Amino acid sequence: MSSKYNSLKLVKVKNVGDFVYKVSLNRPSKFNALNMVIWKEIGDCFQLIDEDPECRVVILQGEGKHFCSGLDLSEVTFLNGEEADDSARRGRSILRTIKFMQKQFTYIDECSKPVILAMHGYCLGAALDIATACDVRVATKDAVLSVKEVDIGMAADVGTLNRLPKIVGNHSWIKDISLSARHFSAGEALQFGLLSRVYDTREEMINEVLKMAKLIALKSPVGVQGTKNALNYARDHTVENSLNYVATWNMSQLFTDDIMKASMASLSKQPTPPFSKL
Template identity: 40%
Template sequence: MSNSKYKCFDLNVVENIANLVFSRPDELNTMSRDFWVELGEVLEEINRNSDIRVVVMSSTGKHFCAGMDLSAFSNGVDNIPDDKKPDSARIGEAVYRVAKELQGYISDLEKIRVPVIVAIHGGCIGGAVDLVTACDIRVASKGAFFCIQEINIGMAADVGTLQRLPKIIPDSKMREMAYTGRRMYAEEAKETGLISEMYESQKEMLEGANKLAKEIASKSPVAIYGLKAVMNYSRDHSVTDGLEYNALWSGAMLSQKDMTEAITANVEKRDASFSDLVGVKKFNESDS
Protein backbone atom coordinates (compact mmCIF):
# COMPACT_ATOMS: atom_id res chain seq x y z
CA MET A 1 0.00 0.00 0.00
CA SER A 2 1.45 3.35 -1.03
CA ASN A 3 0.14 6.65 0.23
CA SER A 4 1.17 10.01 -1.25
CA LYS A 5 -1.64 12.18 0.10
CA TYR A 6 0.83 14.06 2.29
CA LYS A 7 2.96 17.02 1.24
CA CYS A 8 5.91 16.15 3.47
CA PHE A 9 5.82 12.36 3.72
CA ASP A 10 5.54 9.23 1.62
CA LEU A 11 4.04 6.19 3.35
CA ASN A 12 4.44 2.70 1.95
CA VAL A 13 3.28 -0.46 3.74
CA VAL A 14 4.59 -3.87 2.68
CA GLU A 15 4.54 -7.09 4.70
CA ASN A 16 3.67 -5.42 8.01
CA ILE A 17 6.43 -2.79 7.66
CA ALA A 18 5.57 0.88 7.13
CA ASN A 19 8.31 2.89 5.42
CA LEU A 20 7.70 6.53 6.31
CA VAL A 21 9.91 8.79 4.19
CA PHE A 22 10.46 12.55 4.43
CA SER A 23 9.78 13.75 0.89
CA ARG A 24 10.97 17.36 0.57
CA PRO A 25 14.67 16.95 -0.29
CA ASP A 26 14.94 20.29 -2.09
CA GLU A 27 13.92 22.03 1.16
CA LEU A 28 16.28 19.79 3.20
CA ASN A 29 13.14 18.26 4.73
CA THR A 30 12.73 21.21 7.07
CA MET A 31 9.93 21.06 9.61
CA SER A 32 7.38 23.38 8.02
CA ARG A 33 3.92 24.03 9.42
CA ASP A 34 2.58 21.27 7.16
CA PHE A 35 5.30 18.90 8.36
CA TRP A 36 4.23 19.18 11.97
CA VAL A 37 0.51 18.73 11.38
CA GLU A 38 1.06 15.93 8.87
CA LEU A 39 3.37 14.14 11.30
CA GLY A 40 0.48 13.82 13.72
CA GLU A 41 -1.88 12.74 10.94
CA VAL A 42 0.41 10.10 9.44
CA LEU A 43 1.22 8.63 12.85
CA GLU A 44 -2.50 8.38 13.59
CA GLU A 45 -2.97 6.59 10.27
CA ILE A 46 -0.16 4.19 11.14
CA ASN A 47 -1.55 3.53 14.61
CA ARG A 48 -5.02 2.79 13.24
CA ASN A 49 -3.71 0.27 10.70
CA SER A 50 -3.42 -3.12 12.41
CA ASP A 51 -1.49 -4.48 9.41
CA ILE A 52 1.49 -2.34 10.45
CA ARG A 53 3.78 -3.89 13.06
CA VAL A 54 6.86 -1.67 12.78
CA VAL A 55 7.85 1.66 11.19
CA VAL A 56 11.08 2.52 9.38
CA MET A 57 11.44 6.30 9.22
CA SER A 58 13.97 7.68 6.73
CA SER A 59 14.55 10.64 4.47
CA THR A 60 15.64 11.83 1.04
CA GLY A 61 18.18 14.31 -0.29
CA LYS A 62 21.32 15.69 1.34
CA HIS A 63 20.10 15.79 4.93
CA PHE A 64 17.76 13.73 7.06
CA CYS A 65 16.15 16.93 8.33
CA ALA A 66 17.52 20.47 8.71
CA GLY A 67 15.20 21.24 11.60
CA MET A 68 12.51 23.84 12.01
CA ASP A 69 11.58 25.88 8.97
CA LEU A 70 12.41 29.37 10.23
CA SER A 71 9.37 30.80 8.46
CA ALA A 72 7.24 28.67 10.79
CA PHE A 73 8.39 30.54 13.90
CA SER A 74 5.57 32.72 15.16
CA ASN A 75 4.05 33.93 18.39
CA GLY A 76 0.58 33.54 16.91
CA VAL A 77 -0.21 37.25 16.77
CA ASP A 78 2.05 38.43 13.95
CA ASN A 79 -0.86 39.35 11.70
CA ILE A 80 -2.76 41.32 14.31
CA PRO A 81 -2.43 45.15 14.03
CA ASP A 82 -0.27 46.70 16.75
CA ASP A 83 -3.18 48.63 18.23
CA LYS A 84 -5.15 45.40 18.65
CA LYS A 85 -2.42 43.05 19.81
CA PRO A 86 -2.94 41.39 23.20
CA ASP A 87 -0.66 42.00 26.16
CA SER A 88 2.51 39.97 26.78
CA ALA A 89 0.78 37.49 29.09
CA ARG A 90 -1.77 36.57 26.42
CA ILE A 91 0.96 36.33 23.78
CA GLY A 92 2.89 34.06 26.13
CA GLU A 93 -0.16 31.84 26.53
CA ALA A 94 -0.43 31.52 22.74
CA VAL A 95 3.24 30.59 22.45
CA TYR A 96 2.76 28.02 25.22
CA ARG A 97 -0.09 26.38 23.31
CA VAL A 98 2.00 26.19 20.12
CA ALA A 99 4.89 24.56 22.00
CA LYS A 100 2.52 22.03 23.58
CA GLU A 101 1.02 21.22 20.19
CA LEU A 102 4.43 20.54 18.64
CA GLN A 103 5.52 18.54 21.68
CA GLY A 104 2.41 16.42 21.22
CA TYR A 105 3.26 15.55 17.62
CA ILE A 106 6.72 14.37 18.70
CA SER A 107 5.28 12.40 21.63
CA ASP A 108 2.94 10.58 19.24
CA LEU A 109 6.01 8.60 18.13
CA GLU A 110 6.12 7.09 21.62
CA LYS A 111 2.36 6.65 21.91
CA ILE A 112 1.70 4.63 18.76
CA ARG A 113 1.50 0.87 19.29
CA VAL A 114 4.44 -0.14 17.10
CA PRO A 115 8.20 0.48 17.34
CA VAL A 116 9.77 3.19 15.19
CA ILE A 117 13.23 2.62 13.71
CA VAL A 118 14.72 5.86 12.39
CA ALA A 119 17.47 5.74 9.74
CA ILE A 120 19.49 8.95 9.67
CA HIS A 121 21.81 10.28 6.97
CA GLY A 122 23.40 13.71 6.58
CA GLY A 123 22.32 16.32 9.09
CA CYS A 124 19.87 15.71 11.92
CA ILE A 125 19.49 19.26 13.13
CA GLY A 126 17.46 21.14 15.73
CA GLY A 127 13.90 19.85 15.87
CA ALA A 128 15.00 16.68 14.10
CA VAL A 129 16.97 15.74 17.22
CA ASP A 130 13.79 16.17 19.25
CA LEU A 131 12.09 13.83 16.79
CA VAL A 132 14.66 11.03 16.67
CA THR A 133 15.02 10.88 20.45
CA ALA A 134 11.33 9.90 20.61
CA CYS A 135 11.93 6.92 18.29
CA ASP A 136 12.62 3.43 19.59
CA ILE A 137 15.77 2.62 17.64
CA ARG A 138 18.20 4.95 15.87
CA VAL A 139 20.69 3.94 13.18
CA ALA A 140 22.80 6.19 10.99
CA SER A 141 25.08 6.17 7.99
CA LYS A 142 28.71 7.22 8.21
CA GLY A 143 28.95 11.00 7.91
CA ALA A 144 25.61 11.66 9.59
CA PHE A 145 25.67 14.25 12.34
CA PHE A 146 23.45 15.52 15.14
CA CYS A 147 23.21 19.14 16.24
CA ILE A 148 21.12 20.79 18.96
CA GLN A 149 20.86 23.86 16.77
CA GLU A 150 18.53 25.94 18.89
CA ILE A 151 21.30 27.59 20.93
CA ASN A 152 22.86 28.83 17.68
CA ILE A 153 19.73 30.83 16.91
CA GLY A 154 19.36 32.20 20.43
CA MET A 155 16.83 29.84 21.98
CA ALA A 156 16.59 26.67 24.02
CA ALA A 157 15.31 23.42 22.50
CA ASP A 158 11.72 23.01 23.65
CA VAL A 159 9.95 20.03 22.07
CA GLY A 160 11.70 17.02 23.59
CA THR A 161 15.50 16.94 23.22
CA LEU A 162 16.25 18.29 26.71
CA GLN A 163 13.90 15.75 28.28
CA ARG A 164 14.72 12.61 26.27
CA LEU A 165 18.35 12.90 25.23
CA PRO A 166 19.76 12.74 28.82
CA LYS A 167 18.09 9.33 29.13
CA ILE A 168 19.87 8.11 26.00
CA ILE A 169 23.39 9.54 26.30
CA PRO A 170 25.41 10.74 29.34
CA ASP A 171 24.04 13.95 30.84
CA SER A 172 27.36 15.80 30.60
CA LYS A 173 27.64 15.03 26.89
CA MET A 174 24.07 16.18 26.28
CA ARG A 175 24.68 19.44 28.13
CA GLU A 176 27.86 20.06 26.13
CA MET A 177 25.91 19.65 22.89
CA ALA A 178 23.03 21.84 24.12
CA TYR A 179 25.28 24.65 25.36
CA THR A 180 27.60 24.74 22.34
CA GLY A 181 25.42 23.68 19.40
CA ARG A 182 28.33 21.61 18.08
CA ARG A 183 27.94 18.65 15.76
CA MET A 184 28.12 15.06 16.99
CA TYR A 185 29.07 12.78 14.12
CA ALA A 186 27.96 9.18 13.70
CA GLU A 187 31.13 7.65 15.16
CA GLU A 188 30.71 9.58 18.42
CA ALA A 189 26.95 8.97 18.38
CA LYS A 190 27.64 5.23 18.24
CA GLU A 191 30.16 5.46 21.09
CA THR A 192 27.74 7.39 23.32
CA GLY A 193 24.72 5.17 22.55
CA LEU A 194 22.66 7.71 20.60
CA ILE A 195 22.60 5.27 17.68
CA SER A 196 22.80 1.49 17.90
CA GLU A 197 24.45 0.92 14.51
CA MET A 198 26.46 2.87 11.95
CA TYR A 199 26.55 1.87 8.28
CA GLU A 200 29.00 2.77 5.53
CA SER A 201 26.30 4.09 3.20
CA GLN A 202 22.68 5.19 3.18
CA LYS A 203 21.80 2.17 1.03
CA GLU A 204 23.32 -0.26 3.52
CA MET A 205 21.63 1.59 6.37
CA LEU A 206 18.18 1.28 4.81
CA GLU A 207 18.76 -2.39 4.09
CA GLY A 208 19.86 -2.94 7.68
CA ALA A 209 16.93 -0.99 9.12
CA ASN A 210 14.42 -2.96 7.06
CA LYS A 211 16.08 -6.26 7.97
CA LEU A 212 15.71 -5.34 11.63
CA ALA A 213 12.11 -4.27 11.02
CA LYS A 214 11.34 -7.60 9.37
CA GLU A 215 12.61 -9.46 12.43
CA ILE A 216 10.53 -7.30 14.78
CA ALA A 217 7.45 -7.71 12.57
CA SER A 218 7.77 -11.50 12.89
CA LYS A 219 7.14 -11.35 16.66
CA SER A 220 3.85 -11.26 18.51
CA PRO A 221 2.41 -7.76 17.93
CA VAL A 222 0.71 -7.66 21.32
CA ALA A 223 3.98 -8.59 23.03
CA ILE A 224 5.86 -5.93 21.03
CA TYR A 225 3.27 -3.32 22.01
CA GLY A 226 3.60 -4.43 25.63
CA LEU A 227 7.37 -4.09 25.50
CA LYS A 228 7.17 -0.58 24.09
CA ALA A 229 4.55 0.54 26.61
CA VAL A 230 6.37 -0.92 29.61
CA MET A 231 9.83 0.31 28.59
CA ASN A 232 8.58 3.85 27.97
CA TYR A 233 6.67 3.93 31.26
CA SER A 234 9.58 2.49 33.22
CA ARG A 235 11.98 5.05 31.74
CA ASP A 236 9.91 7.88 33.18
CA HIS A 237 9.03 6.33 36.57
CA SER A 238 10.64 4.63 39.55
CA VAL A 239 11.59 0.96 39.46
CA THR A 240 8.75 0.20 41.87
CA ASP A 241 6.18 2.00 39.71
CA GLY A 242 7.58 0.37 36.57
CA LEU A 243 7.28 -3.11 38.07
CA GLU A 244 3.70 -2.40 39.11
CA TYR A 245 2.82 -1.23 35.61
CA ASN A 246 4.57 -4.26 34.13
CA ALA A 247 2.57 -6.64 36.33
CA LEU A 248 -0.71 -4.92 35.48
CA TRP A 249 0.08 -5.05 31.76
CA SER A 250 0.94 -8.76 31.93
CA GLY A 251 -2.20 -9.48 33.89
CA ALA A 252 -4.35 -7.73 31.31
CA MET A 253 -2.65 -8.43 27.98
CA LEU A 254 -0.40 -11.50 28.22
CA SER A 255 -1.47 -13.64 25.26
CA GLN A 256 -1.45 -17.35 26.00
CA LYS A 257 -2.36 -17.92 22.35
CA ASP A 258 0.74 -16.11 21.12
CA MET A 259 2.97 -17.80 23.69
CA THR A 260 1.73 -21.23 22.60
CA GLU A 261 2.26 -20.36 18.93
CA ALA A 262 5.78 -19.04 19.55
CA ILE A 263 6.84 -22.11 21.53
CA THR A 264 5.21 -24.53 19.08
CA ALA A 265 6.81 -22.83 16.08
CA ASN A 266 10.21 -23.05 17.76
CA VAL A 267 9.79 -26.76 18.47
CA GLU A 268 8.56 -27.42 14.92
CA LYS A 269 11.36 -25.26 13.47
CA ARG A 270 9.02 -23.02 11.48
CA ASP A 271 8.11 -19.34 11.41
CA ALA A 272 5.47 -18.38 13.93
CA SER A 273 2.22 -16.84 12.72
CA PHE A 274 0.47 -14.24 14.87
CA SER A 275 -2.84 -12.46 14.45
CA ASP A 276 -2.82 -8.70 13.96
CA LEU A 277 -3.85 -6.37 16.73
CA VAL A 278 -7.41 -5.10 16.58
CA GLY A 279 -7.62 -2.00 14.40
CA VAL A 280 -7.98 1.34 16.18
CA LYS A 281 -11.33 3.01 15.56
CA LYS A 282 -12.94 6.16 16.85
CA PHE A 283 -15.77 5.61 19.29
CA ASN A 284 -18.46 6.40 16.71
CA GLU A 285 -16.99 4.26 13.92
CA SER A 286 -18.53 0.96 12.88
CA ASP A 287 -16.74 -2.34 13.53
CA SER A 288 -17.62 -3.55 10.03
Protein backbone atom coordinates in the same frame (compact mmCIF):
# COMPACT_ATOMS: atom_id res chain seq x y z
CA MET B 1 -2.88 0.46 2.92
CA SER B 2 -5.59 2.84 4.12
CA SER B 3 -6.52 5.74 1.85
CA LYS B 4 -6.33 8.00 4.92
CA TYR B 5 -2.59 8.38 4.30
CA ASN B 6 -3.34 10.06 0.97
CA SER B 7 -4.18 13.30 2.77
CA LEU B 8 -0.51 13.65 3.78
CA LYS B 9 1.41 15.87 1.35
CA LEU B 10 4.84 16.31 2.92
CA VAL B 11 5.06 12.94 4.67
CA LYS B 12 5.15 9.86 2.42
CA VAL B 13 3.98 6.48 3.72
CA LYS B 14 4.73 3.22 1.92
CA ASN B 15 3.83 -0.35 2.83
CA VAL B 16 7.03 -2.29 2.05
CA GLY B 17 5.47 -5.63 2.94
CA ASP B 18 5.61 -8.06 5.86
CA PHE B 19 3.79 -5.56 8.14
CA VAL B 20 6.53 -2.92 7.74
CA TYR B 21 5.78 0.69 6.76
CA LYS B 22 8.36 3.21 5.55
CA VAL B 23 7.60 6.82 6.51
CA SER B 24 9.61 9.52 4.71
CA LEU B 25 9.89 13.24 5.35
CA ASN B 26 9.23 14.44 1.82
CA ARG B 27 10.46 18.00 1.39
CA PRO B 28 13.85 17.30 -0.17
CA SER B 29 14.21 20.66 -1.92
CA LYS B 30 14.30 22.25 1.56
CA PHE B 31 16.46 19.49 3.08
CA ASN B 32 13.27 18.34 4.83
CA ALA B 33 13.19 21.49 6.95
CA LEU B 34 10.09 21.46 9.13
CA ASN B 35 7.35 23.99 8.55
CA MET B 36 4.06 23.77 10.43
CA VAL B 37 2.44 21.70 7.66
CA ILE B 38 4.94 18.84 7.79
CA TRP B 39 5.15 19.18 11.57
CA LYS B 40 1.41 18.49 11.90
CA GLU B 41 1.53 15.72 9.29
CA ILE B 42 4.15 13.86 11.33
CA GLY B 43 1.70 13.74 14.22
CA ASP B 44 -1.23 12.84 11.98
CA CYS B 45 0.80 10.06 10.36
CA PHE B 46 1.78 8.36 13.60
CA GLN B 47 -1.73 8.58 14.98
CA LEU B 48 -2.95 6.72 11.89
CA ILE B 49 -0.18 4.13 12.14
CA ASP B 50 -0.91 3.53 15.81
CA GLU B 51 -4.37 2.22 14.88
CA ASP B 52 -3.39 0.49 11.61
CA PRO B 53 -3.44 -3.33 11.97
CA GLU B 54 -1.49 -3.70 8.71
CA CYS B 55 1.59 -2.09 10.30
CA ARG B 56 3.73 -3.63 13.04
CA VAL B 57 7.04 -1.76 12.58
CA VAL B 58 7.90 1.67 11.16
CA ILE B 59 11.07 2.82 9.42
CA LEU B 60 11.39 6.63 9.51
CA GLN B 61 13.74 8.36 7.06
CA GLY B 62 14.16 11.52 4.99
CA GLU B 63 13.99 11.86 1.21
CA GLY B 64 16.87 13.49 -0.64
CA LYS B 65 20.38 14.39 0.55
CA HIS B 66 19.55 14.92 4.23
CA PHE B 67 17.30 13.47 6.90
CA CYS B 68 16.20 16.85 8.25
CA SER B 69 17.83 20.27 8.56
CA GLY B 70 15.59 21.31 11.45
CA LEU B 71 13.00 24.04 11.82
CA ASP B 72 12.28 26.05 8.67
CA LEU B 73 13.12 29.51 10.03
CA SER B 74 11.77 31.20 6.90
CA GLU B 75 8.26 30.12 7.87
CA VAL B 76 8.32 30.85 11.60
CA THR B 77 5.36 33.19 12.18
CA PHE B 78 3.92 31.97 15.47
CA LEU B 79 6.29 34.20 17.51
CA ASN B 80 4.72 37.33 16.03
CA GLY B 81 1.25 36.90 17.53
CA GLU B 82 -1.50 39.41 16.91
CA GLU B 83 -0.34 43.03 17.01
CA ALA B 84 -3.30 43.95 19.23
CA ASP B 85 -2.47 41.27 21.81
CA ASP B 86 -0.81 42.24 25.07
CA SER B 87 2.16 40.26 26.38
CA ALA B 88 0.02 37.91 28.47
CA ARG B 89 -2.12 36.90 25.50
CA ARG B 90 0.85 36.57 23.18
CA GLY B 91 2.51 34.38 25.81
CA ARG B 92 -0.55 32.12 26.06
CA SER B 93 -0.63 31.82 22.27
CA ILE B 94 3.03 30.79 22.16
CA LEU B 95 2.42 28.28 24.98
CA ARG B 96 -0.38 26.63 22.99
CA THR B 97 1.84 26.47 19.90
CA ILE B 98 4.78 24.92 21.78
CA LYS B 99 2.53 22.29 23.36
CA PHE B 100 1.03 21.50 19.95
CA MET B 101 4.51 21.09 18.44
CA GLN B 102 5.64 18.92 21.35
CA LYS B 103 2.63 16.65 20.96
CA GLN B 104 3.28 15.91 17.29
CA PHE B 105 6.62 14.28 18.16
CA THR B 106 5.18 12.65 21.27
CA TYR B 107 2.83 10.76 18.95
CA ILE B 108 5.97 8.97 17.67
CA ASP B 109 6.99 8.03 21.20
CA GLU B 110 3.44 6.95 22.08
CA CYS B 111 2.89 4.97 18.87
CA SER B 112 2.33 1.33 19.83
CA LYS B 113 4.48 0.19 16.88
CA PRO B 114 8.30 0.28 17.18
CA VAL B 115 9.84 3.14 15.19
CA ILE B 116 13.33 2.68 13.70
CA LEU B 117 14.96 5.94 12.62
CA ALA B 118 17.46 5.88 9.75
CA MET B 119 19.37 9.18 9.52
CA HIS B 120 21.76 10.50 6.89
CA GLY B 121 23.25 13.89 6.04
CA TYR B 122 22.06 16.79 8.18
CA CYS B 123 20.23 15.87 11.39
CA LEU B 124 19.97 19.27 13.03
CA GLY B 125 17.82 20.89 15.70
CA ALA B 126 14.28 19.54 15.42
CA ALA B 127 15.69 16.44 13.72
CA LEU B 128 17.12 15.42 17.09
CA ASP B 129 13.77 16.14 18.74
CA ILE B 130 12.33 13.56 16.34
CA ALA B 131 15.25 11.19 16.93
CA THR B 132 14.82 11.13 20.69
CA ALA B 133 11.16 10.15 20.26
CA CYS B 134 12.08 7.06 18.21
CA ASP B 135 12.77 3.60 19.59
CA VAL B 136 15.90 2.64 17.63
CA ARG B 137 18.27 5.13 16.00
CA VAL B 138 20.88 4.39 13.33
CA ALA B 139 22.77 6.63 10.91
CA THR B 140 25.27 6.71 8.08
CA LYS B 141 28.86 7.58 8.96
CA ASP B 142 28.58 10.92 7.13
CA ALA B 143 25.62 12.09 9.21
CA VAL B 144 26.06 15.47 10.93
CA LEU B 145 24.08 16.01 14.12
CA SER B 146 23.49 19.06 16.29
CA VAL B 147 21.30 20.31 19.11
CA LYS B 148 21.07 23.58 17.23
CA GLU B 149 18.64 25.72 19.21
CA VAL B 150 21.21 27.71 21.25
CA ASP B 151 22.55 29.04 17.95
CA ILE B 152 19.22 30.75 17.28
CA GLY B 153 18.94 32.11 20.82
CA MET B 154 16.58 29.64 22.45
CA ALA B 155 16.45 26.45 24.50
CA ALA B 156 15.20 23.36 22.67
CA ASP B 157 11.60 22.90 23.78
CA VAL B 158 10.02 20.04 21.86
CA GLY B 159 11.83 16.98 23.20
CA THR B 160 15.61 16.81 22.94
CA LEU B 161 16.46 18.30 26.33
CA ASN B 162 13.74 16.20 27.96
CA ARG B 163 14.32 12.81 26.33
CA LEU B 164 18.07 12.86 25.67
CA PRO B 165 19.01 12.50 29.38
CA LYS B 166 16.85 9.33 29.48
CA ILE B 167 18.67 7.92 26.44
CA VAL B 168 22.25 8.95 27.16
CA GLY B 169 23.61 8.57 30.68
CA ASN B 170 26.54 10.98 30.27
CA HIS B 171 25.17 14.38 31.31
CA SER B 172 28.52 16.06 30.71
CA TRP B 173 28.33 15.10 27.04
CA ILE B 174 24.66 16.14 26.82
CA LYS B 175 25.51 19.59 28.16
CA ASP B 176 28.58 19.78 25.92
CA ILE B 177 26.54 19.33 22.73
CA SER B 178 23.48 21.26 23.93
CA LEU B 179 25.23 24.35 25.28
CA SER B 180 27.70 24.67 22.40
CA ALA B 181 25.28 23.68 19.59
CA ARG B 182 28.34 22.20 17.90
CA HIS B 183 28.10 19.64 15.13
CA PHE B 184 29.02 16.10 16.09
CA SER B 185 29.48 12.96 14.05
CA ALA B 186 27.54 9.71 13.89
CA GLY B 187 30.61 8.03 15.37
CA GLU B 188 30.50 10.30 18.41
CA ALA B 189 26.74 9.74 18.75
CA LEU B 190 27.37 5.98 18.67
CA GLN B 191 30.13 6.28 21.26
CA PHE B 192 27.82 7.99 23.75
CA GLY B 193 24.80 5.80 23.13
CA LEU B 194 22.52 8.03 21.07
CA LEU B 195 22.82 5.62 18.12
CA SER B 196 22.90 1.84 18.14
CA ARG B 197 24.65 1.39 14.77
CA VAL B 198 26.50 3.38 12.10
CA TYR B 199 26.66 2.30 8.45
CA ASP B 200 29.09 3.17 5.66
CA THR B 201 26.42 4.04 3.09
CA ARG B 202 22.76 4.95 3.00
CA GLU B 203 21.98 1.92 0.84
CA GLU B 204 23.59 -0.41 3.38
CA MET B 205 21.73 1.32 6.21
CA ILE B 206 18.30 1.02 4.57
CA ASN B 207 18.91 -2.65 3.68
CA GLU B 208 19.97 -3.51 7.22
CA VAL B 209 17.18 -1.50 8.83
CA LEU B 210 14.65 -3.27 6.62
CA LYS B 211 16.02 -6.63 7.80
CA MET B 212 15.71 -5.48 11.42
CA ALA B 213 12.16 -4.22 10.89
CA LYS B 214 11.04 -7.44 9.21
CA LEU B 215 12.60 -9.51 11.98
CA ILE B 216 10.65 -7.57 14.62
CA ALA B 217 7.47 -7.72 12.51
CA LEU B 218 7.71 -11.53 12.49
CA LYS B 219 7.26 -11.59 16.26
CA SER B 220 3.97 -11.57 18.11
CA PRO B 221 2.51 -8.04 17.94
CA VAL B 222 1.12 -8.60 21.44
CA GLY B 223 4.63 -9.28 22.72
CA VAL B 224 6.34 -6.51 20.73
CA GLN B 225 3.85 -3.78 21.53
CA GLY B 226 3.69 -4.85 25.17
CA THR B 227 7.48 -4.70 25.39
CA LYS B 228 7.62 -1.16 23.95
CA ASN B 229 4.86 -0.06 26.30
CA ALA B 230 6.59 -1.54 29.36
CA LEU B 231 9.98 -0.07 28.44
CA ASN B 232 8.51 3.40 27.90
CA TYR B 233 6.73 3.23 31.24
CA ALA B 234 9.89 2.02 33.01
CA ARG B 235 11.86 4.92 31.54
CA ASP B 236 9.62 7.43 33.33
CA HIS B 237 8.83 5.61 36.61
CA THR B 238 10.48 3.78 39.50
CA VAL B 239 11.34 0.09 39.28
CA GLU B 240 8.61 -0.72 41.83
CA ASN B 241 5.95 1.18 39.91
CA SER B 242 7.13 -0.37 36.65
CA LEU B 243 6.91 -3.90 38.05
CA ASN B 244 3.35 -3.23 39.20
CA TYR B 245 2.51 -1.75 35.81
CA VAL B 246 3.78 -4.68 33.74
CA ALA B 247 2.08 -7.16 36.07
CA THR B 248 -1.22 -5.37 35.54
CA TRP B 249 -0.58 -5.18 31.79
CA ASN B 250 0.13 -8.90 31.51
CA MET B 251 -2.87 -9.75 33.68
CA SER B 252 -4.91 -9.68 30.47
CA GLN B 253 -2.25 -10.00 27.77
CA LEU B 254 -1.03 -13.43 28.88
CA PHE B 255 -4.30 -14.93 27.66
CA THR B 256 -3.19 -14.39 24.05
CA ASP B 257 -2.98 -17.35 21.67
CA ASP B 258 0.38 -15.95 20.52
CA ILE B 259 2.15 -17.47 23.53
CA MET B 260 1.12 -21.01 22.66
CA LYS B 261 1.92 -20.52 18.95
CA ALA B 262 5.35 -19.03 19.62
CA SER B 263 6.24 -21.55 22.34
CA MET B 264 5.32 -24.56 20.21
CA ALA B 265 7.33 -23.23 17.27
CA SER B 266 10.34 -22.60 19.52
CA LEU B 267 10.18 -26.06 21.16
CA SER B 268 9.85 -27.82 17.82
CA LYS B 269 12.49 -25.58 16.18
CA GLN B 270 9.99 -24.52 13.52
CA PRO B 271 9.79 -21.13 11.78
CA THR B 272 7.91 -18.36 13.57
CA PRO B 273 4.19 -18.92 12.96
CA PRO B 274 1.94 -16.17 11.53
CA PHE B 275 0.19 -14.12 14.18
CA SER B 276 -3.25 -12.53 13.93
CA LYS B 277 -3.51 -8.80 13.29
CA LEU B 278 -3.75 -6.61 16.34
